[in-house]
Amino acid sequence: MNTNAIPPNQIILTGDRPTGPLHLGHFVGSLQNRVVFQNLHTQFLMLADAQAFTDNMGDRDKVRRNVLEVALDYLAVGIDPAKSTIFIQSQLPELTELTFYYLNLVTVARLERNPTVKEEIRLRDFQRDIPAGFLAYPVSQAADITAFRATLVPVGADQAPMIEQSNEIVRKFNANVGQDILVEAAPVIPAMGRLPGIDGKAKMSKSLGNALALSASADEVSKAVKMMYTDPNHLRVDDPGQVEGNVVFTYLDAFEPDIAFVDDLKAKYRRGGLGDMVIKRHLEQRLQALLAPIRERRAEFAGDPAEVMRMLAQGTDKARAVAARTLSDVKGALGLNYF
Amino acid sequence: MNTNAIPPNQIILTGDRPTGPLHLGHFVGSLQNRVVFQNLHTQFLMLADAQAFTDNMGDRDKVRRNVLEVALDYLAVGIDPAKSTIFIQSQLPELTELTFYYLNLVTVARLERNPTVKEEIRLRDFQRDIPAGFLAYPVSQAADITAFRATLVPVGADQAPMIEQSNEIVRKFNANVGQDILVEAAPVIPAMGRLPGIDGKAKMSKSLGNALALSASADEVSKAVKMMYTDPNHLRVDDPGQVEGNVVFTYLDAFEPDIAFVDDLKAKYRRGGLGDMVIKRHLEQRLQALLAPIRERRAEFAGDPAEVMRMLAQGTDKARAVAARTLSDVKGALGLNYF
Incomplete structure (x- = not known):
């Protein structure tokens, strides 16, 4: 169902x-x-x-x-x-x-x-x-x-x-x-x-070392996004990039509610001219915005x-x-x- | 142990x-x-x-x-x-x-x-x-x-x-x-x-139909002893009989405390001249004496x-x-x- x-x-x-x-x-x-x-x-x-x-x-x-x-x-x-x-x-x-x-x-x-x-x-x-x-x-x-x-x-x-x-x-x-x-x-x-895990493997798992914990610090979130697997052939900003199997886009699909915006990013990335840094920065903002209140509430409960x-x-x-x-x-x- | x-x-x-x-x-x-x-x-x-x-x-x-x-x-x-x-x-x-x-x-x-x-x-x-x-x-x-x-x-x-x-x-x-x-x-x-079971099989078991229940009536005890496996080659009283594997003697070993008496019976049986009826009658007396008080106590408890x-x-x-x-x-x- x-x-x-x-x-x-x-x-x-x-x-x-x-x-x-x-x-x-x-x-x-x-x-x-x-x-x-x-x-x-x-x-x-x-x-x-x-x-x-x-x-x-x-x-x-x-x-x-x-x-x-x-x-x-x-x-x-x-x-x-x-x-x-x-x-x-x-x-x-x-x-x-x-x-x-x-x-x-x-x-x-x-x-x-x-x-x-x-x-x-x-x-x-x-x-x-x-x-x-x-x-x-x-x-x-x-x-x-x-x-x-x-x-x-x-x-x-x-x-x-x-x-x-x-x-x-x-x-x-x-x-x-x-x-x-x-x-x-x-x-x-x-x-x-x-x-998927941040390394692109099908399963996110703590034991595989490719997971981003809900309790991760802002710094850990930032590092995880920087390490994220994208398109290994997308070497220069101007190169056409691949969206399928690109973890950053998979995560944007999951965490960015503005679907039209993500579709637009995908089109640009495919054409070439959109750097990994830019899409990663956007994803990081989304994840930080998602995780900051979770982290805050967690700390509150963890205090007692x-x-x-x-x-x-x-x-x-x-x-x-x-x-x-x-x-x-x-x-x-x-x-x-x-x- | x-x-x-x-x-x-x-x-x-x-x-x-x-x-x-x-x-x-x-x-x-x-x-x-x-x-x-x-x-x-x-x-x-x-x-x-x-x-x-x-x-x-x-x-x-x-x-x-x-x-x-x-x-x-x-x-x-x-x-x-x-x-x-x-x-x-x-x-x-x-x-x-x-x-x-x-x-x-x-x-x-x-x-x-x-x-x-x-x-x-x-x-x-x-x-x-x-x-x-x-x-x-x-x-x-x-x-x-x-x-x-x-x-x-x-x-x-x-x-x-x-x-x-x-x-x-x-x-x-x-x-x-x-x-x-x-x-x-x-x-x-x-x-x-x-x-052994009354049929001489190694295991006494209700499902094998060779068991004598502790709750058996005096009549059931009597019938079970009559059916007991003895020596199939001991056809006439005068024939020498075999004690090993003879259920009646195995039961006598288990239920007759007078060992010398049982040894004597065994010797006579082996020699010939001792009928199955005689040893069975003795065993039956032993079993009836053992089971009668058990049956009585059982009936008492079963009443409440x-x-x-x-x-x-x-x-x-x-x-x-x-x-x-x-x-x-x-x-x-x-x-x-x-x-």
Whole structure:
């Protein structure tokens, strides 16, 4: 489903693995949508620390530290805890209970066929030494989604098979108990595609060193724009330049609302006579204007981490109550309500 | 470790999958030990309904029904809820949380190599369609064992690899967090080997139809003994008979405390001149004497199922408090204690 075609009053589950600060790629791909969604839908935002453990057991401090950092990023971009329920995954035992029972509804072969898992296994070079928790991760995700009876899950295009896996579990569970206890979810894929890294690589990622963090200083923003990949054959201002694959133009498409202005720049650049410096200067102004208030709000919230943790505790309590209701329905349907 | 060589004050975790009534094989292999253990050790007895789901998702009513039936069997043989903590596995979410985190400490390849899992997969004819929950079952067992910081786990000889798997997780977890949070367990294998079915097959099992339930009526006991496999070549009383593989003698070894008397019977049987009827009559007397008081106590408890459920609720509360302490230590060591 496209973001523009969403009926109102959906239940949305989304979130982030707290393994590093959020960056411009997150902003374009998800955060800016969440700020809109929170006014139209019921939105749960999960800080997926437990999921991050599936491949970060050796670096737990990083995960713990980034729970607060990512929460600060959320608040900084305008996610409002009064409108969005922000919670910490590991503090909801209900999710592990659901995972436990759902594991009986999926075969190992089916999990191994999951395209997202396959790709992630390849990326992480696990080969035969896949941690069992990593293989079980689509099942854990199904637990997260269904616990909130989410109807919409914003995902990148490559994550759509995870939603299909979750819906399979929903259908299997409902058929098994003969009641419609769980709800299927639809993926929602952001209209704006994925933002490339400043080096032009398809994925912006802190570990690739090509990311611009939302918390970047004005100086870091400036440096990042200067380093940005443009057209390597555009050596002199007068040379015709290429717009496709030119990161500066991709970013202008993402951050400059005046489309006619960008189209005009593109035409000039293609003809020759427009230097990289000029377009970079314009992009930098846009990014500085975008990030300055985010940075300011972030600093404000960061000044009182205890208050942020109180907000997370409240969100977690609220989320837990919702998940507990679902779990109670699930266990009731399974006949696991003895007392 | 042999049952005779156990130092005092161990913490024992054991239990049963509530998939059918317990039988004489359970009595010999485990129940009679538990009645002794409860006076010497701290004993937790788990009704493993959640584990039973790994291969009984289609027959949940059976599992639910048998939770009460197995509890009645426990009480009938003399397990005392004041001395043993009897609890229902599914009512301890702490166990699924531990399972969830332990899954990150084991590779899929390692689980697939587990000899017990391999054998069970073969027995159940799962082939490639192993439910993920079934593959994860040694990890869930590690959660059960470690939640109670069990030092001893009574198992059949074929289940010893499960304890090794659990101890591997303990070592990996402790190394990972740099603290001795979890405790390794030793398997304890009953001195008396496994009791064969009444048909002479190695395993007594309800599903094989060769079991004698602890709740059997006097008439059923009588019939079972009459059907018992002896020596198929011992056609006339005067013929020499074979004692090895003769179920009646195996049972006499298990249930007749007068060893000299049994040795004498064996010698006579071997020589010829001792009929199957005679040895069967003696065995039947023994079994009736053993089972009559068990049946009587069982009927008494069965008359007040609400009281049995209250006892289970109490045991479950007590067990849950212990598991919650371990989980709190585990999550603390992992840095998952935010609030």
